Amino acid sequence: MQKDAYTLILEAIDNGVYRPGDRLVESELAERFGVSRTPVREALQRLETQSMLARDGRSLIVASLDHNQLAELYVVRAELEALAAALAAKHAAPEEVRVLQEMVEEDRNYLDDPVALARANKRFHRQIHLASHNRYLVQQLDLVHRSMALVATTSLAAQGRGETALAEHQAIVDAIEAGDEGAAAAALKVHISKAFETRLKLDAGAGRVPR
Structure with a gap:
């Protein structure tokens, strides 16, 4: 098409x-x-x-996002992503969980390439959205991630952030696989919080890292 x-x-x-x-x-x-x-x-x-x-x-x-807009976006993203993770823990098929586990493993190949890792990160989060099996939530998260494209840097470019992010991804998937809705939501919120914190540090630096 x-x-x-x-x-x-x-x-x-x-x-x-x-x-x-x-x-x-x-x-x-x-x-x-x-x-x-x-x-x-x-x-x-x-x-x-x-x-x-x-x-x-x-x-x-x-367009670009100022500090307040970025903070507001991350608040909404954390809540919606956490809901998606909780619903995935409840509704994801075994096949969907296996795909998420495989993504975490495969994404280790991109640790030296922040741009490729950022693309892989989007695929990973999108897969969680779909595993929630809630079309209205997926639509809202699509809007949020569209706005994320207006951020000029990727937090995954920060030194050591890639490995930490993948460890956070693993914790999210393990909670989803265990069917633990609370743990899945909490792990996702920690992940988004760490990403926001890293992004703020990057933006506060002298130079901006290409997205």
Whole structure:
């Protein structure tokens, strides 16, 4: 199925092709994605309405999150992700748990590549969302993770964070496998809290690490 202009632009932002502050030009996007300018224009308007894009004079740029917005986003993310983990502990099929366990093992191969590890991290969290077997929660988490694309750094780029994050992933999956809803939710909240803390330290540093 061919992707529409909105999906193509959103994926480009999510994959770091366009980063916070980058200017999006209608004609350049149309040429890059091989679509006409009308659907691109409509997609840009939609993304602006969703606060994924912001105005800089007459130009549209990829939006960025200030400190307060980031903190608010992490509060919501922690609560929704914890709920997803608890529901996964209750509803996940054995096959889904095995896939999560395999992901943790495979992701150890990316410890020296923060960009690849960040992609793997998204897949892991998405799998937990799906294992919750709650379509409305999955929809809300999709919105949250869309906004996460507006963060210019990945906490996984911090020294030693990759190994720690995978250990946290393992604790989450073990709790889900055990069917312990409380432990799964708690482990997920710890994971998000540590990620937020690491991100704040990165942003406070002299240089920002590429997402």
